Amino acid sequence: MSVIETVELRKTYGRLQALKGVSLRVEKGQIYGLLGQNGAGKTTLIKILLGIVGLTEGQASLLGAPAGDANARRRVGYLPEDHAFPGYHTGYSLMDFYGSLYGVPSAERKKRIPETLEQVGIAGRMHYKIKTYSKGMKQRLGIAQAMLHRPDLIILDEPTDGVDPMGRAEIRDLMAQLKDDGHTIFLNSHLLGEVELICDRVAILQQGKLVREGTIAELTKTKGTFVLGLLAG
Ligand code: ATP
Numbered sequence: 001m002s003v004i005e006t007v008e009l010r011k012t013y014g015r016l017q018a019l020k021g022v023s024l025r026v027e028k029g030q031i032y033g034l035l036g037q038n039g040a041g042k043t044t045l046i047k048i049l050l051g052i053v054g055l056t057e058g059q060a061s062l063l064g065a066p067a068g069d070a071n072a073r074r075r076v077g078y079l080p081e082d083h084a085f086p087g088y089h090t091g092y093s094l095m096d097f098y099g100s101l102y103g104v105p106s107a108e109r110k111k112r113i114p115e116t117l118e119q120v121g122i123a124g125r126m127h128y129k130i131k132t133y134s135k136g137m138k139q140r141l142g143i144a145q146a147m148l149h150r151p152d153l154i155i156l157d158e159p160t161d162g163v164d165p166m167g168r169a170e171i172r173d174l175m176a177q178l179k180d181d182g183h184t185i186f187l188n189s190h191l192l193g194e195v196e197l198i199c200d201r202v203a204i205l206q207q208g209k210l211v212r213e214g215t216i217a218e219l220t221k222t223k224g225t226f227v228l229g230l231l232a233g
Contacts, residue, residue: 001063001064002025002026002027002061002064003026003027003028003030003062003063003152003153003184003186004024004025004026004032004049004060004061004062004153004186005024005025005026005059005060005061006022006023006024006025006045006048006049006058006059006060006061007023007058007059007060008021008022008023008057008058008059009021009022009023009045009048009055009057009058009059009060010022010055010056010057010058011041011044011048011053011055011056011208012056017208018041018044018208019041019044019045019048019056019208020207020208020209021058021209021210022041022045022058022203022205022208022209022210023210024203024210024213026184026186026201027184028184029179029182029184030179030184030185030199030200030201031175031176031179031184031185031187031198031199031200032184032185032186032187032199032200032201032202032203033187033188033189033194033195033198033199033201033202033203034186034187034188034189034202034203034205035189035190035191035192035195035202035203035204035205036190036204036205036206037190037206038190039207040190040205040206040207040208041205041207041208042157042188042205043081043157043188045205046078046155046157046186046188048060048067048068049062049067049068049155050062050067050068050073050076050078050155051067051068051069051070051073054068055067062076062153063075063076063152063153074102074149075151075152075153076151076152076153076154076155077145077146077147077148077149077151077153077154077155078146078154078155078157079139079142079143079145079146079154079155079156079157079159080157081157081158081161081188082161083142085130085138085141085142086130087129087130087131088129088130088131089129089130090126090127090128090129090130091117091122091125091126091127091128091130091133091141091144092113092114092117092126092127094130094141094145095109095113095116095117095126095141095144095145095148096109096113098145098148098149099112099113099148099149102148102149103149104148104149109148112148113126113148114126116144116147116148117141117144119144119147119174119177120140120141120143120144120147120174121140121170121174122137122140122141122144125137134167135162135163135164135167136163136164136166136167136168136170136171139159139160139163139167139171140170140171140174142159143156143159143171143174143175143178147178147183152184153184153185153186154178154183154184154185154186155185155186155188156175156185156186156187156188157188158188158189158190159171159175159187160172160189160191160194168194172194172197172198175187175198176197176198179198187199195216196216199216200215201213201214201215202214202215202216202219204219
């Protein structure tokens with residue numbers, strides 16, 4: 001069973017065709033990158049899988065269930081693009097809040113929160129208010145939040161957006177570490193340098209169309225600088 005599968009997926013917003021027949025498949029244990037410029041349709045694909053918006057035509061499944069299925073949704077950890085955590089929370093109290101939303105028992109949260117924050121490298125700051133965190137620390141907290149209920153799939157929408165180059169490298173290393181620990185990750189990114197370093201497979205979206213799919217080695221072997229040229233615009 002695939003973790004994510006879409007078949008000829010189409011989405012229109014009024015007259016705008018955001019997805020124009022996208023077929024892809026993500027298997028367990030992979031880091032799968034969806035690469036494309038702003039407006040390519042990446043967030044729309046995630047929102048369909050999670051049931052935030054409906055699809056127009058085609059099929060989409062998540063963890064073996066139709067897109068939007070509530071049980072499948074609870075087995076996913078999601079870091080949305082442009083999320084904003086309330087700054088008055090501490091890292092710990094925010095995690096505690098999310099843990100309770102996802103039904104993680106209180107005693108288990110006490111154990112799991114420091115462990116998870118340690119894994120993403122911010123345990124030392126967990127009792128500080130989030131408003132004192134750097135952008136990179138907030139993103140790492142977001143990844144920790146997405147992992148807390150031990151999901152079967154982690155979906156990260158532009159997790160390094162707005163983060164400085166050093167922080168980006170650290171988040172990349174963290175994603176690679178999560179994969180080594182057995183997690184499956186679906187990553188939206190507009191950064192080739194990000195996906196080529198850590199993804200097992202990559203799909204390239206351009207204006208709602210999936211123009212290439214494969215391993216980075218396959219993509220660069222068959223088309224040379226094609227990918228770079230595509231992203232350059
Ligand atoms: P970004 O990183 O900028 O979010 P993206 O690749 O994730 O880019 P989407 O957010 O999926 O792209 O947007 C795809 C297209 O659909 C864009 O042209 C966007 O303006 C449009 N769009 C997205 N959401 C809506 C909406 N709710 N109503 C109308 N148009 C929308």
